Amino acid sequence: MTLKSRLPGTETSIFTRMSRLASEHGAINLSQGFPDFPIDPLLADLVHKAMLDGSNQYAPMAGLLPLREQIARVVEETYGRKTNPDLEITITAGGTEALFMAIAAVVHAGDEVIIFDPSFDTYAPAVLLNGGKPIHLNMSPPDFSIPWDALQQAINSRTRLIIVNTPHNPCGTVLSSSDLDRLASWCVEHGIYLLSDEVYERIIFDGQQHQSALSRPELQPWAMAVFSFGKTFHVTGWKSGYVVAAPELTAEMRKVHQNIVFCTNTPVQVAFTEYMKNPEHYSTLGPFYQIKRNFFLDQLKHTPLKPLSCSGSYFQLVSYGHLTQADDLDLAVKLTREAGIATIPVSNFYADHADHKLLRLCFAKKEETLAAAGKKLSQLDWSEF
Numbered sequence: 204m205t206l207k208s209r210l211p212g213t214e215t216s217i218f219t220r221m222s223r224l225a226s227e228h229g230a231i232n233l234s235q236g237f238p239d240f241p242i243d244p245l246l247a248d249l250v251h252k253a254m255l256d257g258s259n260q261y262a263p264m265a266g267l268l269p270l271r272e273q274i275a276r277v278v279e280e281t282y283g284r285k286t287n288p289d290l291e292i293t294i295t296a297g298g299t300e301a302l303f304m305a306i307a308a309v310v311h312a313g314d315e316v317i318i319f320d321p322s323f324d325t326y327a328p329a330v331l332l333n334g335g336k337p338i339h340l341n342m343s344p345p346d347f348s349i350p351w352d353a354l355q356q357a358i359n360s361r362t363r364l365i366i367v368n369t370p371h372n373p374c375g376t377v378l379s380s381s382d383l384d385r386l387a388s389w390c391v392e393h394g395i396y397l398l399s400d401e402v403y404e405r406i407i408f409d410g411q412q413h414q415s416a417l418s419r420p421e422l423q424p425w426a427m428a429v430f431s432f433g434k435t436f437h438v439t440g441w442k443s444g445y446v447v448a449a450p451e452l453t454a455e456m457r458k459v460h461q462n463i464v465f466c467t468n469t470p471v472q473v474a475f476t477e478y479m480k481n482p483e484h485y486s487t488l489g490p491f492y493q494i495k496r497n498f499f500l501d502q503l504k505h506t507p508l509k510p511l512s513c514s515g516s517y518f519q520l521v522s523y524g525h526l527t528q529a530d531d532l533d534l535a536v537k538l539t540r541e542a543g544i545a546t547i548p549v550s551n552f553y554a555d556h557a558d559h560k561l562l563r564l565c566f567a568k569k570e571e572t573l574a575a576a577g578k579k580l581s582q583l584d585w586s587e588f
């Protein structure tokens with residue numbers, strides 16, 4: 204008997220493929236989104252201490268309560284939403300598990316889920332695994348704004364969930380306050396849940412304010428907001444995050460969490476509880492990455508690539524259509540093999556593989572890495588691509 208795949212369209216992710224290719228060719232890896240600089244030694248010490256102190260057994264299913272209390276404090280201070288840490292906050296295995304839990308909690312067979320492409324690669328498979336139907340609506344460069352007319356046409360009685368991501372991977376765009384108001388009023392009017400992927404909440408530039416779904420009281424019964432310690436504390440490999448939602452939604456999400464991982468690792472939770480007490484550890488992230496974005500943009504000035512506007516996240520899009528008409532995946536592979544720079548082709552974030560001749564470059568890197576990448580890109584002979 205042949206095994207029938209639940210996800211026949213899913214291949215090895217582009218991030219894995221490009222990182223593997225980068226290491227095979229010794230290329231500078233600006234493809235996968237992770238920092239190449241060391242973490243704060245204090246955070247590492249806190250985990251070590253927690254282990255030595257004996258925090259090595261299962262944590263409570265929803266996460267350590269003191270950590271959830273810290274999160275509740277920060278959420279209230281930042282977004283003005285008072286939450287009950289016992290009933291509304293769950294510690295998860297990264298933002299990724301939180302996204303899956305949220306989708307599994309509300310999507311039933313035949314339900315439609317609106318996904319704005321380019322989109323993070325786990326949204327649609329999670330919808331499919333739960334029997335739902337992803338409805339992909341394309342956003343287009345250069346501003347990647349929400350296609351409001353297409354959204355209006357797509358909404359019907361089967362629409363269960365809308366997924367948004369701000370600050371946005373890969374576009375580097377952020378939702379405006381009026382965008383969020385408009386989405387909120389549609390969700391409330393039509394009774395549609397909102398999954399707000401806010402893993403880059405702190406990585407926002409030029410004095411702009413992150414528009415969290417948690418900041419809108421009318422969204423309280425509808426919104427599930429997902430966050431990532433990995434992104435905020437430069438520890439993507441620890442796979443730790445959390446999801447905030449009203450008690451009814453949280454109860455349903457926890458049924459999923461309980462049956463996938465039950466709980467996440469304890470010493471890291473102990474360490475985050477202590478680390479979060481100092482606001483400097485999260486409030487300085489925007490300026491920290493803004494310096495890196497500006498430094499990287501300075502490097503790109505010496506290349507013919509055209510950077511798009513980046514207001515948040517740690518990704519910079521560059522357009523190359525004026526240099527070559529190469530397909531973006533072919534170009535990304537060739538650049539890795541022949542020029543020693545690994546990037547991500549943006550068509551991979553579109554269900555229909557729309558090729559806008561854009562590459563995504565991650566600038567969560569040391570200045571020397573960004574400078575070396577800029578130098579390589581400036582020395583390219585584009586007639587060979």
Ligand SMILES: Cc1ncc(COP(=O)(O)O)c(C=O)c1O
Pocket residue numbers: 236296297298299300323368371372400402430431432433434439442443444
């Ligand atoms: C938009 C978006 N959502 C969710 C995630 C997953 O976060 P985590 O690494 O905490 O699972 C990522 C990670 O790259 C992301 O870019």
